[in-house]
Amino acid sequence: MELSPEKTLITHARTGAARFLGYDIRVGHNQRFHRNGRRSVNGAIQLSVPDEVIRSAAAPYLAKGKPGRRAAWMSLDDYTIVATYGAKYRGIAQYYLLAGDIRKVHRLRWVMETSMLKTLAGKHGSSVSKMAARYKAKVMTPKGPRTCFEATLDRDGRKPLVARFGGFPLARAKAAVITDRPPEGPAHPRKELIDRLRRGVCEMCGSRDSVKAHHVKALADLDRSETAPVWAQIMAARRRKTLIVCSRCFDLTHR
DSSP: OOOOTTTOOOOOTTTOOEEETTEEEEEOOOSSOOBTTBOOSTTOEEEEOOHHHHHHHHGGGEETTEEOOOGGGTTSOHHHHHHHHHHHHHHHHHHTTTOTTGGGHHHHHHHHHHHHHHHHHHHHTOOHHHHHHHHEEEEEETTEEEEEEEEEEEETTEEEEEEEEEOSOOOOOTTOOOOOOOOOSOSSOOOHHHHHHHHTOOTTTOOOSOEEEEEOSOGGGSOOSTTSOHHHHHHHHHTOSEEEEEHHHHHHHHO
């Protein structure tokens, strides 16, 4: 068998680690740790979270070394913001549940959680503490209650959708099974604008008449004074260049 030098590593199992499927694999060695009268760590294979995984995962949510808001996501609704942060964090955290040092992921959780709250605060012109109080919730887990953040999306005649960030313990799960599920839905998901059009609700008066989208070229063109028309105030508050309106409200915007 011919080995590829770029993909092959020969290292000492105690002093070095081999990278496989995103985990660092090494042989444990600890003379002080005893269990059942024996040094149970010595010679045991250990899986750990690489430090660069946490650094690279947290990098998009940092600004000058501190958690910052994602300006590109501030135009999304609250449900989508929480769902996006929650899905990205949950994917990384649950993948490394087999690691013995899963506690390292707490750093990523703090960075992403703070970034999410700052993004929501920037969207609503509020503060991080007010956003935390508004979206904080508690859920029950097999290891007891856990604090998380939730945002809901109401739907007519159906249960509201709930987006969640966190809400599960960061504890090692020796029996965890990593399953690659086939992707659901289209390869290229719909834009939020299409979802708003399919919802069929006027964002000015709430009627369910036939709707269409009203556009402006740039948010800077909007009149932000107190005497500005209602549609301009809504677009400025939502930081959107589009507004879904019924036929009557569409005529009002063009007057």
